[in-house]
Amino acid sequence: MTQLPAEQDGLPPDTATILLVDDDIAILEGVADFLEFYGYRVLTASDGIEVLHAMRQHTPDLVISDIMMPEMDGHEFFQEVRNNDDWTAIPFIFLTARGQRIDIRRGQSLGADAYLTKPFDPEDLLIAVRARLKRVREIQSITKSEVDRMKNQLMTIFSHELRTPLTYIYGFVNLLQDDREELDAQYVDEMLTGVQRGASRLLRLVEDLMMMVRLDSGMVEMEITVRRRQVPVRSLVEQLELEYQPVAADNGVSILVDVQPDLEIVCSPVYIRDILARLLDNAIKFSRTGKRIWLSAYGEGDDVVFVVRDEGVGFSPEDRRRAFEPFEQINRQLMEQQGVGLGLPIVRELVRLHAGEIELDSQQGVGTTLLIRIPQAGLGANDDEDLSPQF
Structure with a gap:
């Protein structure tokens, strides 16, 4: 076997934790040793129920799971993982001695990221692991960039949408307080109009935000149905x-x-x-x-x-x-x-x-x-x- 370098594409695998699930102890230990040799942290479990408990203690970066296991098979375990909102993005690789096309199709239809049939070439497993972790990092990078962009955008928008009308209101009210005896009626009316516009702008902002909350909560849907x-x-x-x-x-x-x-x-x-x-x-x-x-x-x-x-x-x-x-x-x-x-x-x-x-x-x-x-x-x-x- 030709050994692959411990790092590829600039991704340090020692930052990733892999959860390995297999009821065959020999395979479990062999694959764990192989992955640890390349710098990965490996957690192991022998059945789906045990591994669900382990995942609640330590969330892995990637899961490698056998299909045929006691208590809960790999497909059932995969569905349990995907049903947890905190785990939906974890990449999942199936290992199995069953190579029938129907099993592969089932795993793919459930959304598994890769499907390797035993006996497998360890290099193929390593390539699959690195590819999935690289993809996760790329998605995380894109997501972080988008979150940062949205955060900066919202800060700019809300800063403007709050500060501008408040400046109008504060400025006009100060003028009315300090110089009301010297201001003619027309100028007072203009300032009051400015205050009204600023207040209306703030009111629209609050109403729009509240509408989004009500839409998201289902309140508007209920009202439309009832009314x-x-x-x-x-x-x-x-x-x-x-x-x-x-x-x-x-x-x-x-x-x-x-x-x-x-x-x-x-x-x-x-x-x-x-x-x-x-x-x-x-x-x-x-x-x-x-x-x-x-x-x-x-x-x-x-x-x-x-x-x-x-x-x-x-x-x-x-x-x-x-x-x-x-x-x-x-x-x-x-x-x-x-x-x-x-x-x-x-x-x-x-x-x-x-x-x-x-x-x-x-x-x-x-x-x-x-x-x-x-x-x-x-x-x-x-x-x-x-x-x-x-x-």
Whole structure:
């Protein structure tokens, strides 16, 4: 046998702990000695039940397990490992004297990382071990980089989204306290408006974060299920039009509404309104003076289709890819967007909880269209769908 070097690809194996499970003591000791020769720390056990106890004491970096064992076979042991959230990422290599294709397929279908048949070449085992540990380190490195990126991004976002409105409020209140007798009524009104805007911005931040918590906990799903009822679509849209026309006018934007007559939908009206309100907020936010926004609703087959279209700045291809990811801010540099990037992710979840679909079409410099399709009869058409949150 040609001995392989103790290190490969710059990975020091002496940092890895391997759990070896086999009821054949000779194989157990032989493989353990072989792996220890190459610098690995090796824990051993002779059956699945024993090894589950050992894993609770010491979590390994990799597991090598026989298939045929007393009390609990290797496949059952593997499933127990994967059922524990703390162990799902541990790579798993099967060793077995059974080389039938059906056993290999079962191990692969369960998600085993490798499958070696006894008698095996120790070099093959070493190569498999190193490859799996290398892959784990690569994934951990990528995950750490992504976590660090997200942490820095969140720190930047929350620092801005908290500090800016608080600065407005604190500054205006100080002026009112120190110079209120010298300020004219118009200037006081302007400062109070600034305080109100800052408070509203903070309130939106808190409401969005609370909505994410409620979505994740299943509270919103329960409310949608309990509170759904048949409502006329026109009344929903008209209420939004009355609320948002003044907001749009303040920003120099107009809203054009077109709703199919006598159109009805079974839904939770509070959350359908929330969906459309968030889309209108975005459309106004990203539209320049003189541009238009269209809000329409119509029936198509068994669905009700809502469309919000604007002539705003539009999304780049990269922004379109990230648009529904939480805490991803789009066009911040261009439009000084306010918010933490939760609007579209919340919309997507609310649409999905109504058994619906959402489509985004956007082009930079042209505008954005968001189309939402929801079953007209409500959730009945998709009662078997998995409605757990998917962030």
